[in-house]
Amino acid sequence: VATIEQATLDNGLRVVVSPDAASPVAAVSVLYDVGFRSEPEGATGFAHLFEHLMFQGSENLPKGEFGRVIQGNGGIFNGFTRPDATAYFEQVPAGALELALFCEADRMRAPRITEENLANQIAVVKEEIRVNVLNQPYGGFPWLEDLPQLMFRSFPNAHNGYGSFGDLEAASLEEVRGFFDAYYAPANAVLSVAGGVDPDEVMRLTTRHFAGIARRQAPARPSFAEPLPDGERRASRVDDLAPLPAVALGYRVPNPIEDEQRYFATVLLVSLLTSGPASRLYDRLVRRDKLAADVGSMWGGLDSAWFSRDPTYVAVIAHYPGEELTEPIISVVDAELEAIAGGIAPGALDPVLAQAASAHWMGLDSKYNLALQAAFFAQQRQSPALVFDLVDRLAAAAELVPEVAACWFRPDRRAVCTLVPGATAGGASS
Amino acid sequence: VTVIPDAGPLPAVDLSDVCDTVTSAGIRVVAVRRPNVPLVQLRIHVPLGDVAARDGTVLRLLPKTLLAGTGARSGSQVAADFQRLGILVGAGADVDDLSVSAGVPAGVLADALAQLADVVAHPAFPQAEVAGERERVVQEVMQEAVDPMSIATHGLDAQLFPRHPYADPLPTVAAVRRTGRARLSQFHEGRVVPSGSVVVAVGDINPERLPQLVEDAFGPWRGGGVSGLLAPPAPEPRSSGVLLVDRPGAVQSNVRVGARCAGRHDGGFPALSLASTVLGGYFTSRLVDNLRERHGYTYSPRSSIDEHRLAAAFAVRAEVGTEVTAAALSEIRYELARLATTEVAAEELEAARRYTSGVLSMAAATQSGLAGMLGAFVSHGLDPDYLERFLRALSEVDVGALAAAAARFLGPAAMTTVVVGDAAVVAAGLEPLGDVTVVQ
Numbered sequence: 001v002a003t004i005e006q007a008t009l010d011n012g013l014r015v016v017v018s019p020d021a022a023s024p025v026a027a028v029s030v031l032y033d034v035g036f037r038s039e040p041e042g043a044t045g046f047a048h049l050f051e052h053l054m055f056q057g058s059e060n061l062p063k064g065e066f067g068r069v070i071q072g073n074g075g076i077f078n079g080f081t082r083p084d085a086t087a088y089f090e091q092v093p094a095g096a097l098e099l100a101l102f103c104e105a106d107r108m109r110a111p112r113i114t115e116e117n118l119a120n121q122i123a124v125v126k127e128e129i130r131v132n133v134l135n136q137p138y139g140g141f142p143w144l145e146d147l148p149q150l151m152f153r154s155f156p157n158a159h160n161g162y163g164s165f166g167d168l169e170a171a172s173l174e175e176v177r178g179f180f181d182a183y184y185a186p187a188n189a190v191l192s193v194a195g196g197v198d199p200d201e202v203m204r205l206t207t208r209h210f211a212g213i214a215r216r217q218a219p220a221r222p223s224f225a226e227p228l229p230d231g232e233r234r235a236s237r238v239d240d241l242a243p244l245p246a247v248a249l250g251y252r253v254p255n256p257i258e259d260e261q262r263y264f265a266t267v268l269l270v271s272l273l274t275s276g277p278a279s280r281l282y283d284r285l286v287r288r289d290k291l292a293a294d295v296g297s298m299w300g301g302l303d304s305a306w307f308s309r310d311p312t313y314v315a316v317i318a319h320y321p322g323e324e325l326t327e328p329i330i331s332v333v334d335a336e337l338e339a340i341a342g343g344i345a346p347g348a349l350d351p352v353l354a355q356a357a358s359a360h361w362m363g364l365d366s367k368y369n370l371a372l373q374a375a376f377f378a379q380q381r382q383s384p385a386l387v388f389d390l391v392d393r394l395a396a397a398a399e400l401v402p403e404v405a406a407c408w409f410r411p412d413r414r415a416v417c418t419l420v421p422g423a424t425a426g427g428a429s430s
Numbered sequence: 431v432t433v434i435p436d437a438g439p440l441p442a443v444d445l446s447d448v449c450d451t452v453t454s455a456g457i458r459v460v461a462v463r464r465p466n467v468p469l470v471q472l473r474i475h476v477p478l479g480d481v482a483a484r485d486g487t488v489l490r491l492l493p494k495t496l497l498a499g500t501g502a503r504s505g506s507q508v509a510a511d512f513q514r515l516g517i518l519v520g521a522g523a524d525v526d527d528l529s530v531s532a533g534v535p536a537g538v539l540a541d542a543l544a545q546l547a548d549v550v551a552h553p554a555f556p557q558a559e560v561a562g563e564r565e566r567v568v569q570e571v572m573q574e575a576v577d578p579m580s581i582a583t584h585g586l587d588a589q590l591f592p593r594h595p596y597a598d599p600l601p602t603v604a605a606v607r608r609t610g611r612a613r614l615s616q617f618h619e620g621r622v623v624p625s626g627s628v629v630v631a632v633g634d635i636n637p638e639r640l641p642q643l644v645e646d647a648f649g650p651w652r653g654g655g656v657s658g659l660l661a662p663p664a665p666e667p668r669s670s671g672v673l674l675v676d677r678p679g680a681v682q683s684n685v686r687v688g689a690r691c692a693g694r695h696d697g698g699f700p701a702l703s704l705a706s707t708v709l710g711g712y713f714t715s716r717l718v719d720n721l722r723e724r725h726g727y728t729y730s731p732r733s734s735i736d737e738h739r740l741a742a743a744f745a746v747r748a749e750v751g752t753e754v755t756a757a758a759l760s761e762i763r764y765e766l767a768r769l770a771t772t773e774v775a776a777e778e779l780e781a782a783r784r785y786t787s788g789v790l791s792m793a794a795a796t797q798s799g800l801a802g803m804l805g806a807f808v809s810h811g812l813d814p815d816y817l818e819r820f821l822r823a824l825s826e827v828d829v830g831a832l833a834a835a836a837a838r839f840l841g842p843a844a845m846t847t848v849v850v851g852d853a854a855v856v857a858a859g860l861e862p863l864g865d866v867t868v869v870q
Contacts, residue, residue, distance in 0.1 A: 022466070024441030025792050060432045064723065067713045072781030073437035074788015077713075093788055095438020102435050123726025127682070131729055131749040135682040137576055240679075243572040277497065278513035283506055290562050293569040321569060354516030358533050361467040362518070365796045 004374060004385045005199040007206075011215040012187025015206050016374050016384045020367070023196035026097040027367035029089040030104045031190045031375040034183035036161030037083045037224055042170070045163015048081040049125055049171055050179055054088065055079070056117040058103075059110035063117060066103055073099060076368075082307045083161065083300065085379065091368040094196040098205050101193075105209035108186060113176055122168050129162050137241040142248035142315055142417050143298055150233050150415040151250050151313050156224050185216035192375035192384070195367040226311050228252050233415045240422030244293065245323050248315045249333060250415035253300075253408060255310040257381055264397035265404045267305045270297050270314055271352045272344075272401070273336065278351065280336050285318060289332060291325050292318040306376055313415075326418055334411055341406035349398045357391045364388075440784065441791040443821060448804075448814045449637035453645045456625030456654050460804050460814050461637035464797050468536045470633035471797045472543070473805030474550060476528040477739075478621050484525055484595040487609045488617050490567050491560075492528060493521035495614055498559035500552045505559045508549060517542050521549075525595045526739045527809055528622060533798065536634035543647035551651040553618060555611040568606050575600060578677060578850050579749065582684035585675050585848040590690055590743050594663075625654020628809050632801040671865045672759070673846075676853035683755040683851030687762055688745035691839040693737055694812060700823040701835035702735070702744075707782040708832070709733045709769050709840070710746055714781060716765050721748060727758045739810050744839060752852055756859035759849070763842045763863070770841035773833050783824055790817065 005017045036047045057063040070077045075092035090100040133139035140146075145160045152158040191210065193202050229252070254262035273281045274297040285292040295318045301308025318329055363369050370387060378384040386393065448462045478484070497519065498505040512519050518533040530550060534542040574580045584600055591597040631640050692698050703711075710717035710733030717731040731748035746766070750758040793799030794817060807816045849860065853868045860866050 024795050060434065064714070064719065068781060069434065071712050071714045071785045072777075074440045074784045074791070076789060076792075091792060093438060093440050093792070095436075098435040099437050120723065120726045124722055124729055127727070127749070127751055128729035130682045130751065135578055135680060135749070137573060241576055243576050244569055276509070276513065276518075278506070278509035283509075286566070287506060287559075287562065290565065293566045319569065319573075321565070351510065351513040351516075354535070355513050355518060358469060358516045358518050358535055361469050362533050362798060365467045365469075365798065 002388045004388070006378070006384065007203055009186065009207065009211050011211065011213055012185070012218060013210050013213070014190045014378060015203065016190060016192045016378045017197065017199040017202045018192070018194040018370055018374050018384070018387070019197055019199050020195055023367055024094055025091055025367050026094045026100065026193065026195045026197050027089065027091045027371040028097070028100040028104060029087060029192045029368065029371040029375045030108065031192065031372070031379050032086045032184055033084070033188045033218070033221070033379055034086055035082050035084045036159070037156045038183065039156070039159070041155050042167060043175065044159050044167045045125065045161065046167070046171060046175065046179065047086060048162060049121060049168060050176065051079045051081045051086050052121040052125060053113045053118065053176060054107050054111055056121065057112040058107040059112060060106050061103065066107070069099060069103060075100065081161070082302055083312070084309045085307065085376065087372060087375070089368050089372055097193070097197055097202070098209075101205050101209045104191070105213065108184065108189065108210065109213045111180065113173065115173060118171065118173060118176065122171060125163075125168060126165055133162065137243065138239060138246060138419065139241070141239070141246060141419050142250070142317065143302060146235065146237065146417040146419070147248055147250040147313065147315055147415060150235050150417055151229065151252065152226055152311070154224070154226055157226060157311060181216070182219055185218050186210065186213050187215065187218035190375045190379045192371045192378065194371035194374065224311060229413050229415070232412055234417070236418045236420055238420050238422045242419060242421045244319050244321060245326065245421060246317065246319045246419040247326055247329060248317045248417045249330065250313050250315045250417065251409050252311065252313050252413065254404065256312065257309060261397050262400055262404055264394050265400035266314065266408065268349055268352060268394055268398060269340065269401050269404055269409070270305075271356060272340070272349060273297070274316060275352065276355065281316065281333065284332050284336060285329060291329050291332065292320040294319055306373065309380055323420060330416065337405050337409045341402050343402050349401065353391065353395050356394060360391050440788050441795060443791050443794050443818055445815050445818055447637070449640065450814050451641045453641060453648070455648060455652050456627070457644055457648060458628045458808065459631070459641045459644050460628065460808055461631040461635060461640035462800070463635055463637050464632050464800060465634040466797055468634050469797060470534045470536055470539050470542075470631055470635050471801035472532045472534060472546065473628075473630040473801050474530040474546060475628045475805055475809035476550065476622050477526065477626050477809065478523070478528060485617070486595075486598055487601040487605045488613060489523045489525065490570070490601065490606070491563060491609055491614060492617065493523045494563040494566065495555050495560050496521055496530070496549050496553045498563055499554045499556040500548045501554050502548065502552070505556065508545075511545055515541055515545075517545070519546070525598060529805070529809075539635065540643055540647070543643055547647040547649070547651070550622065551624075551648060555614045555618075557611055560611045560614065564606060564609065568603050571600060571603055571606060578680065578682070578684050581675055581677070582686045582747070582848060582850045585673065585850065586686040586688050586745060586846065587743075589673065589846045589848065590688055591741070596738050596741055623653030624648060624651050628805065630801050630805045630808065632804065633797045671847065671867065672860050672863060673848045674853050674857055674860065674866050674868045675848065675850040676868055676870055677850055678852055678854065680850070680852045681752055682749050683752055683849050683856055685748045685750055685755070685759055685762065686745055686848045687759070687766070687845045688743055689839065689844040689846060691735060691742050691744040693742035694810065698835050698838065700820065701827045701831040702839055704779065704782045704786065704824065704827050705769060705832050705836040705840060706733050706735055706744060707786055708774055708778055709765060711782070712785050714785070716769070717746065717748070717762065720761050720765060721750070721758055725754070725757070725761065727751060727754045727761070737810065752855055755849065755851055755856040756863060759847065759860065759863055766840055766842045766845065769836045771837070773829050776829060779827070779829055779832055783827065787821055787824055790821065
């Protein structure tokens with residue numbers, strides 16, 4: 001039986017261990033409770049830029065040494081920034097557990113960031129934005145600006161988390177130090193370890209490397225709450241690089257933590273609608289009515305339904321051959337939602353749950369994925385063990401699916417954002 | 431003084447328990463028990479035979495239409511059956527293989543194999559479904575045609591595999607619209623045949639049972655004798671010239687520098703693969719250190735070796751700011767020249783070796799990682815224990831062998847350069863690096 005052990009160090013660092021004696025790897029994840037929602041005005045993109053800076057060297061590891069030590073011992077590493085969290089992770093051979101803990105502790109204690117490295121990473125982040133957004137058909141649609149700006153009114157929820165070039169270029173070392181002091185305290189982080197490790201040994205090594213980091217007050221998390229939209233909101237933008245139109249229908253969703261049962265039901269509903277070729281919207285929009293080339297979904301926390309706190313949203317996204325199909329596509333989505341709101345047959349969600357279970361097990365076979373998921377559940381829900389009974393919990397929320405469809409997925413509360421091909425792409429593709 | 435902790439040994443990979451058999455229809459079954467989680471990962475590869483009649487349009491349509499209905503079941507029934515059993519399925523095709531992958535709950539393995547055999551062996555290519563999938567391929571082709579990274583990849587492949595299907599050019603919209611169910615049926619009948627196919631199963635299974643389960647699932651499906659591929663001749667390198675694909679207004683340039691190189695069947699491959707890793711195969715590489723961490727020219731420069739069954743190609747890829755295009759290309763060529771003409775430090779080789787070995791061993795510890803590698807290797811004519819042999823070969827590469835591989839394959843004189851970018855802005859800067867040929 002899979003278990004999870006937890007402890008908290010005196011400096012407030014929470015430690016979560018998911019052991020699997022049969023695994024030859026150790027995965028380590030450190031999740032800081034800060035994301036782009038916490039950026040002040042004038043500092044868009046700062047949380048993500050800071051994530052880059054955490055790889056630029058620390059007290060005992062000069063620039064480049066972090067990568068050389070982890071990768072040069074057979075490991076992989078990466079990091080990512082989301083609205084409510086910044087994640088760092090390594091997966092190494094099990095024998096290198098202490099090495100990975102040492103590296104994470106060194107930069108939690110004392111990152112070493114210089115003017116030169118700051119300027120270098122500002123340039124790198126600008127190229128990241130160019131390759132992923134500015135030079136890319138559909139770049140950033142709809143997650144970066146389109147939906148956040150349509151669905152939210154306050155700066156923390158609505159702004160572009162990659163940041164403007166102007167804000168990035170204005171970032172200073174003083175702000176870097178201030179951000180670190182405010183948000184990178186041990187008490188504002190979760191350390192999650194998974195794989196072929198002994199929990200007692202993890203606790204011993206964690207104490208050795210992290211306990212000496214001074215306690216600092218974790219920042220109080222402000223409320224980012226916003227009222228639900230009081231009517232449908234619509235916007236459209238031209239993408240000069242895109243050859244086909246696209247539409248994103250954004251819906252605010254129940255509070256992922258405080259209204260957990262309804263949020264679980266929301267996850268099931270979105271799977272029923274958009275997950276794979278057996279889903280209702282694929283069957284209607286793609287297979288039968290042939291209105292769209294594809295249909296899918298995206299969560300406000302981006303890659304996963306489990307990365308964001310309230311307020312957040314989910315989007316249904318479709319690409320299709322001509323703008324005249326926008327309204328027919330929206331009508332089909334409305335009709336399918338209305339049908340579900342009217343009630344679903346007993347067992348109708350069983351196939352959705354069967355595939356969700358397989359996907360879930362596949363995810364848990366990857367130890368860095370397990371460590372990350374446990375870290376998010378520990379940080380945002382104080383329940384890391386949810387990684388092991390997630391599918392059962394989803395199943396238990398099945399009866400709420402029609403209610404969620406009726407109350408939350410209403411046309412008068414949604415946002416509709418369309419992307420229209422520009423002259424350049426239209427000319428090139430015909 | 432703070433001492434950095436030791437890392438300990440890399441995970442061992444032991445594939446001595448792999449069960450390797452061939453069914454009466456000639457399907458090779460490679461099965462291994464890894465009960466990490468209660469699933470089975472299946473990988474089915476069907477070699478598509480001689481390239482003479484290969485058609486990129488069919489290769490794009492075939493994997494989609496395969497799942498769109500069989501003699502016995504409609505497309506929506508196929509999808510519903512997979513979903514009901516919790517089976518996650520994907521299908522794809524390249525010039526070498528048709529491939530189907532599936533993640534399956536261990537308890538429904540026999541049913542899953544039967545459903546997968548039905549779509550692989552008995553697709554019906556229903557008229558309405560084919561028409562729908564064809565329009566979806568049209569839309570994919572339109573999207574790929576304007577995607578700068580895709581333009582760059584096609585541009586380099588056209589140079590490295592001239593007039594060979596491995597160039598895999600983007601089909602025209604008209605060609606896609608001309609492809610109907612008759613063409614798909616004919617292609618499937620002639621080329622999607624059991625003899626020479628591979629089924630890999632990794633997971634919570636009894637591997638001894640797999641051959642009979644595969645035998646039962648595929649039933650009387652028979653066929654084979656598709657003739658072998660013809661290896662593409664090596665092209666003349668373009669050396670210092672730059673092929674510049676114009677994208678007016680582009681804010682970045684997509685730089686590709688590549689050459690044909692040895693594949694896994696060549697004894698020099700382990701050293702070559704470590705050379706590519708040192709150059710740009712991981713974050714600790716020379717290209718990342720130079721182009722990203724020192725110059726800030728690019729986010730994610732990299733080098734890799736793309737393998738086909740009968741040929742391999744090395745490529746450096748970097749998406750760089752328009753204003754630094756020539757400077758970035760100059761640094762890439764410098765790093766290629768340095769690797770091809772001077773020895774790497776022993777610790778640089780050791781880091782690349784431990785990284786490559788560690789990543790492969792950790793991937794082999796997951797069901798999907800091991801299934802993916804076994805499928806790729808066995809379908810390319812290697813044995814199931816290839817991964818173990820490759821790891822041993824990596825451990826034997828020394829500085830001299832790496833230098834020899836780099837000198838043989840990675841020198842700038844062997845390279846072809848393709849840049850996709852705003853010609854009006856970048857062409858003049860590129861002139862000192864070689865003759866610039868601008869194409870629209």
